[in-house]
Amino acid sequence: MSSIKLNAVEKWFGEVQVIKGVDLEISEGEFVIFVGPSGCGKSTLLRMIAGLEETSRGQIMIGDRDATAEPPSKRGLAMVFQSYALYPHMSVRENVGFPLKSAGLPKSEVDAKVNEAARVLKLDDYMDRRPKDLSGGQRQRVAIGRSIVRDPTAFLFDEPLSNLDAALRVEMRYEIAKLHQTLKSTMIYVTHDQVEAMTLADRIVVLEFGKIAQVGTPRELYERPANLFVAQFIGSPRMNVVPATALTGVMLPDGAVSVGMRPEHIAIVPAGAGQMDGTVDVLEYLGADTFIILSCGSAGQITVRVNVNSDLVSGDSVGLAVASEMLHAFDADGQAMR
Numbered sequence: 001m002s003s004i005k006l007n008a009v010e011k012w013f014g015e016v017q018v019i020k021g022v023d024l025e026i027s028e029g030e031f032v033i034f035v036g037p038s039g040c041g042k043s044t045l046l047r048m049i050a051g052l053e054e055t056s057r058g059q060i061m062i063g064d065r066d067a068t069a070e071p072p073s074k075r076g077l078a079m080v081f082q083s084y085a086l087y088p089h090m091s092v093r094e095n096v097g098f099p100l101k102s103a104g105l106p107k108s109e110v111d112a113k114v115n116e117a118a119r120v121l122k123l124d125d126y127m128d129r130r131p132k133d134l135s136g137g138q139r140q141r142v143a144i145g146r147s148i149v150r151d152p153t154a155f156l157f158d159e160p161l162s163n164l165d166a167a168l169r170v171e172m173r174y175e176i177a178k179l180h181q182t183l184k185s186t187m188i189y190v191t192h193d194q195v196e197a198m199t200l201a202d203r204i205v206v207l208e209f210g211k212i213a214q215v216g217t218p219r220e221l222y223e224r225p226a227n228l229f230v231a232q233f234i235g236s237p238r239m240n241v242v243p244a245t246a247l248t249g250v251m252l253p254d255g256a257v258s259v260g261m262r263p264e265h266i267a268i269v270p271a272g273a274g275q276m277d278g279t280v281d282v283l284e285y286l287g288a289d290t291f292i293i294l295s296c297g298s299a300g301q302i303t304v305r306v307n308v309n310s311d312l313v314s315g316d317s318v319g320l321a322v323a324s325e326m327l328h329a330f331d332a333d334g335q336a337m338r
Helices: 042-050 092-102 107-121 136-148 166-183 194-200 218-223 228-233
Strands: 004-013 016-026 031-035 057-062 077-080 154-158 186-190 203-208 211-216 240-243 258-261 267-269 276-285 290-295 301-306 317-321 328-330
Touching: 004 042, 016 042, 016 211, 031 042, 031 194, 042 077, 042 154, 042 186, 077 136, 092 107, 092 136, 107 136, 107 166, 136 166, 166 194, 194 218, 203 218, 203 228, 211 218, 211 228, 228 240, 228 258, 228 328, 240 301, 267 301
Parallel strands: 031 186, 031 203, 077 154, 154 186
Antiparallel strands: 004 016, 004 057, 203 211, 240 258, 258 328, 267 317, 276 290, 276 317, 290 301
16 A cells, blocks of 8 residues: 655657646545546546556656656556456456466465455355356456455556446445445546546546646535536536626625536525526426426526425426525636635
8 A cells, every 4th residue: 555646747649748747646545536528638647657658757656666667567556447357268266366376476375365355345156157157247346356466555447337337336336435445545546427436535636638627525526616617527417607697686706707506506486586587498307306407598507406396397487596605606717716
């Protein structure tokens, strides 16, 4: 287990810069998740840490040593990919123990480490099966087990759940969270799924065009986004953003150009009684929640989340009210003002 530190790291492909001077410190035992839209550089940054991509400039520290120029085999890291990459002709036991057998460890030591990994990942009943006889979630657990036996300084996960269906994703999120609690290892995890990020991470790194837009705990990013990009990327449904001029009767900081409102912070009131009016377009009933989607003239489309049954129907005119302390003001550059 080790800390990882990135000092002004850059990655260039020819004349194209994809990682633009990233500084980041990951503490020993911390679970950090990289999120961002496709093409933001999150997988490239992970591969640079792993040594699978050369670092064009800057420094990568693993613990107290400079690992920037080290090959992947010397970094002591274990990477779990989106693809399980299991050997189809080997049993689960053989797949999990393969890295140790290849390293020439004694059979007794290999067996002990494999059995411990099986216990941690609840694979005991599957050790003599072949990968084709396993579900997707079980195969991913085998891939993780192959990493565990190496006793790495840190685990790197590159979208490990993207091949699984919705139910298995939920199950594996739980498995990975429990794994981190058990091993207390440093983990870096890449995903485009903000639900995975919000539920698993100690801290989230939001990337935008090869730069860090914000780093913080899930709560910090949700409640205090640093800019418009983070405000609308974190949260589902996304934060509503309207021109500052679209709201009436609200005190905003000087220079505020746009205002953000989380869907759950907006109340439906009679038309004319709130900060703006709208017309109901669609109601999406999801059981515990209902999403009310409204057209609000120059403010555009607004989504409101309510946790009670609504009697509204498409075409109804209503008012929208939000407490001023729940508003997020942004300047002309999209930076948060409060």
